[in-house]
Amino acid sequence: MTAWLMLAKEASKRVSEGYDDHPSTHYSWDSTVPNHGNVQVGDVIVLWDSKKLLGLSTIEAISQGESTKQTPYCPKCEKADVAERKKLLPRFKCWNKTCRYTFDNAHWKTKEVKTYRSQHESAWISADGLFSADELRPLCVKPKSQNSLRELDWEKVRQALANISEPISLNIIDATQKAIEGGHTITTVRTRRGQGSFRKRLLKHFGEKCAFAGPTPPQALDAAHLYSYAANGEHHTSGGLLLRRDLHKLFDLGLIAVNPKNKKLDISEELMSYPDYKKLHGSWVTVPVTPEHMKWIVEHWKMHRDTEHDNAILT
Known part of the structure; x- marks a missing residue:
């Protein structure tokens, strides 16, 4: 079973970036996100807010669409591999290996993107604060990854959940995944x-x-x-x-x-x-x-x- 750790930022920030999600029911991302096309129906979705675990579920459906997005790019090399820094100045940094330019004002361009939205309400298990960020990162296939959508080692996740003082049952996640594999309609409480x-x-x-x-x-x-x-x-x-x-x-x-x-x-x-x-x-x-x-x-x-x-x- 494939599992993904997805970053659910503060709601207001997600909306301002063009995303619409609610942790317990649906989550949105687009084609600018690494691994965007690898997520499949039947995969496990694990949501965190960069500080702690929020919950997990099985993806029942993924709707796709198209939209436009404003993205920053480097004024020196003109690559879009730019990130805004929260504490350091200048405000922006280009992460292109051959550039690494830092600057206060990014250039912006409108980009056509594919949009994705998961539906995962039926099997949602709330686990708010059960694991900290430091406990979640080692469970990733690439623990040092900085991507907002990272592949998890599902067996490590299962083991971690089984070893806590009050273990969480994953029956509903397993059953939902099997139902999806068998082509059945998801029906649950x-x-x-x-x-x-x-x-x-x-x-x-x-x-x-x-x-x-x-x-x-x-x-x-x-x-x-x-x-x-x-x-x-x-x-x-x-x-x-x-x-x-x-x-x-x-x-x-x-x-x-x-x-x-x-x-x-x-x-x-x-x-x-x-x-x-x-x-x-x-x-x-x-x-x-x-x-x-x-x-x-x-x-x-x-x-x-x-x-x-x-x-x-x-x-």
Whole structure:
């Protein structure tokens, strides 16, 4: 699996440079960026802000387009290999090996560029601050690279994530990548908070009740979609459940799933050392679910349980 470390700068700076991105859903770059054409659907995208890790996901789609961009060039050699310096003066430096000229005022030209925008919402795992910049750089194939888009050694990344005090499950990233390889549609659970009308409908339908844990204060309940809202564009009560926030996150990551055959909770081995979660294993879903709910529950099960286990359950 190929993985890329991509620099998500401060939002205002990205916008001023012609980029439009949001770390948890999409990221933009163009043909002026080294490695711009090497990124593929199914690759892992790891975003950082030059100081710390933000999160990671699997790229579901890449849209392409064309645009124009203002780029600086060296007034001496007329090459475009120019960078603005943050602390040193003169302000600009030409990085052409045969030039290395420094100057205060760059010359600018308009350039036609190809634009790229990833869609990676379905498998997004927030990991804000989990690794520092100094911990991320050695995980790159070329640790000394200064490119904003760098190839990562994915096995090193996996090992690093497995060795932290609270390891992050990569099940959703692996499952999404396999689904893409197999030509399947990505269907997963995404958290959508602040959706007043959708949440109100679920509360009216189910009452103040977590589908996994039973009666729960409404302040602790999330309105959880059992489908990719981004793909469907609508809120369907038959495609949602109310889940306690911690259980929603674990369900999102596939650490908790619902066995479609008997509607009982299946708790992963990773959670069995926690008594409060272990006791949920084998318990029934606490609210009535419709055939429409089951359609999405089956998709979630397929996403997060291996093929052999899946076949044994569903046949």
